[in-house]
Amino acid sequence: VRAGRFSTQTADMRSIDYAAPNSPGKPDVLINTSCEHIEGFAGWYARIPAGRLLVLQSNDYYAIADHLNCVADLDVFRAQAPMQQLLFAGTQPHKKYRRFMLIGRK
Secondary structure: OOOOOOOOOOOOOOOOOOOOOOOOOOOOEEEEOOHHHOOOHHHHHHOOOOOOEEEEEEEOOOOOOOOOOOOOOHHHHHHHOOOOEEEEEEEEEOOOOEEEEEEEEO
16 A cells, blocks of 8 residues: 555445546456445446456355345356456355355456
């Protein structure tokens, strides 16, 4: 943070212009570890420019009311968030659910 190589932003992720040049909304890496909470995921994902490095997580834990966008398995998550270059795709099992992770370039 002190060197200026890392910064954070608190904002509505649906209102950020991810493609704007020289804006705080133009991150090198976009990390979203709660895709299961995003209503309108497809609309949000469409706003992210091609080539952006993404780290995404979701799960199949449908029992929580706030989980509006669960996915049945890793293949469904990959279809929901297609990547031009997939660097990692994995599943981590838990007692009540599975957590899915994708890392790659959109």
